[in-house]
Amino acid sequence: MQRLLLILPALFAWIAITWLAGIRTGLLLLLGLGFGAALSGARFGFATGWRTLIQDRDPWGMTGQMVLLALCALLAFPLLDRASEEIVGALAPITWGLMLGALVFGFTMQLADGCGSGTLYKAGASSPTSWAVLPAFVVGSFFGASHLRAWTELGGPLRIVGHSQPDEPVDLIGRIGLGPALFVTIGMCTLIALISIAVTARQRWARGESLPPIPKRWLWGGVAIALAYAAHLIVAGQPWGIVYGLGLWGAKIASAVGVDLSQDSFWGTAPHAERLLEPILWDVTSVTNIGLLYGALIADRWNLKSFQKPRWPAASALVISIAAGLVMGYSSRLAFGCNVGGYLGGIASASLHGWVWFACAFLGSMVGVRARARAGIA
Amino acid sequence: MSRGVIIFWLLAVGCIALDLLHSPYGYRVEPPALALGSGETASGGHCSDR
Numbered sequence: 001m002q003r004l005l006l007i008l009p010a011l012f013a014w015i016a017i018t019w020l021a022g023i024r025t026g027l028l029l030l031l032g033l034g035f036g037a038a039l040s041g042a043r044f045g046f047a048t049g050w051r052t053l054i055q056d057r058d059p060w061g062m063t064g065q066m067v068l069l070a071l072c073a074l075l076a077f078p079l080l081d082r083a084s085e086e087i088v089g090a091l092a093p094i095t096w097g098l099m100l101g102a103l104v105f106g107f108t109m110q111l112a113d114g115c116g117s118g119t120l121y122k123a124g125a126s127s128p129t130s131w132a133v134l135p136a137f138v139v140g141s142f143f144g145a146s147h148l149r150a151w152t153e154l155g156g157p158l159r160i161v162g163h164s165q166p167d168e169p170v171d172l173i174g175r176i177g178l179g180p181a182l183f184v185t186i187g188m189c190t191l192i193a194l195i196s197i198a199v200t201a202r203q204r205w206a207r208g209e210s211l212p213p214i215p216k217r218w219l220w221g222g223v224a225i226a227l228a229y230a231a232h233l234i235v236a237g238q239p240w241g242i243v244y245g246l247g248l249w250g251a252k253i254a255s256a257v258g259v260d261l262s263q264d265s266f267w268g269t270a271p272h273a274e275r276l277l278e279p280i281l282w283d284v285t286s287v288t289n290i291g292l293l294y295g296a297l298i299a300d301r302w303n304l305k306s307f308q309k310p311r312w313p314a315a316s317a318l319v320i321s322i323a324a325g326l327v328m329g330y331s332s333r334l335a336f337g338c339n340v341g342g343y344l345g346g347i348a349s350a351s352l353h354g355w356v357w358f359a360c361a362f363l364g365s366m367v368g369v370r371a372r373a374r375a376g377i378a
Numbered sequence: 379m380s381r382g383v384i385i386f387w388l389l390a391v392g393c394i395a396l397d398l399l400h401s402p403y404g405y406r407v408e409p410p411a412l413a414l415g416s417g418e419t420a421s422g423g424h425c426s427d428r
Contacts (some may be wrong), residue, residue, distance in 0.1 A: 021408075024409050086418065087414060088421065089428075169428075235413060236422055237419070239420070244424045248423065252397060256400075284423065285422070290390070290394070332425070344425070346426070363418055
């Protein structure tokens with residue numbers, strides 16, 4: 001009976017959104033529910049996977065992410081190559097803003113106890129920390145988008161090395177073709193997974209320990225999210241994203257309280273100015289975000305026996321997490337997305353910026369994990 | 379359901395309803411159900427700023 005009560009609001013929301021915004025939007029809500037259920041059910045945290053690798057010498061979270069990335073590339077690259085008129089990837093240039101943004105995002109996601117998808121699914125699954133971080137993330141994303149043009153105009157490292165098109169995205173499919181781009185991407189994923197396993201195994205063996213068994217959740221979570229990712233690409237014509245919607249929510253709130261955004265270099269220009277006037281249910285990322293929040297709640301409460309009542313953290317830890325959420329929101333816009341839009345979306349769109357995002361954010365997380373321990377965040 | 383969950387979702391649904399009521403758009407030219415095969419270029423907002 002309680003499970004039925006969990007499902008009924010989702011069913012009602014699907015009917016209402018389909019009626020109000022169309023079949024495609026209804027499908028996007030269902031996919032959002034799927035993303036949330038998979039993330040929460042598998043506890044598929046990007047920040048957690050990196051933290052357990054850095055802190056606990058456990059390679060399986062990173063391995064699960066690489067399985068996800070490789071599967072997404074395998075499913076998405078042919079679609080992007082063959083249906084480029086209807087399906088577009090998350091292509092972005094390699095800028096200083098991207099590198100700094102990803103570095104800071106990687107650092108702050110450890111303090112905020114979740115990345116972009118992590119904050120959303122944990123808020124949906126009723127984590128008090130994420131309830132507090134989410135509004136800060138929204139505010140940060142709004143300001144980050146507002147300043148994005150200025151950061152992008154700073155250019156990037158390709159200008160220094162004399163690249164012929166330094167401010168254009170580096171699209172591997174366009175540059176080297178579908179097959180080689182797929183080979184390089186899956187090869188990189190395999191290499192990173194193998195390095196993670198080899199390095200941690202060596203460190204553990206030196207201490208007389210062996211690797212922990214592979215938790216199946218990382219694998220089935222990766223497969224489920226990859227299937228939903230490919231379905232999202234087919235339905236929406238664009239990769240799954242999160243922070244654009246959060247920034248839009250912030251801009252709508254700012255407009256509602258009387259802030260004039262008509263002269264804003266981002267929110268005052270097409271097509272973003274138009275989206276500020278449209279209902280939020282017409283926006284692709286907003287609808288999947290709403291579905292993700294509720295899908296996470298369903299997955300979290302499905303097994304009532306294992307459900308644990310969430311607890312508020314210590315006030316000092318909460319303040320640090322909120323501040324980190326604000327910076328995380330801002331930095332995610334400079335980095336052309338969070339772990340979903342920038343890292344997963346970038347790599348699964350064969351855009352080189354996705355790999356740069358990964359390298360910079362992982363570096364930031366290495367420092368962030370230590371800062372998290374010092375801050376006493378559980 | 380805990381009180382926190384109920385408050386969270388009441389706030390969320392309230393914001394969505396307010397947004398719907400205050401939008402100047404009354405109806406939507408509905409896009410095809412699937413982008414693939416529609417012949418139309420995707421035009422949704424995305425973090426990559428493409």
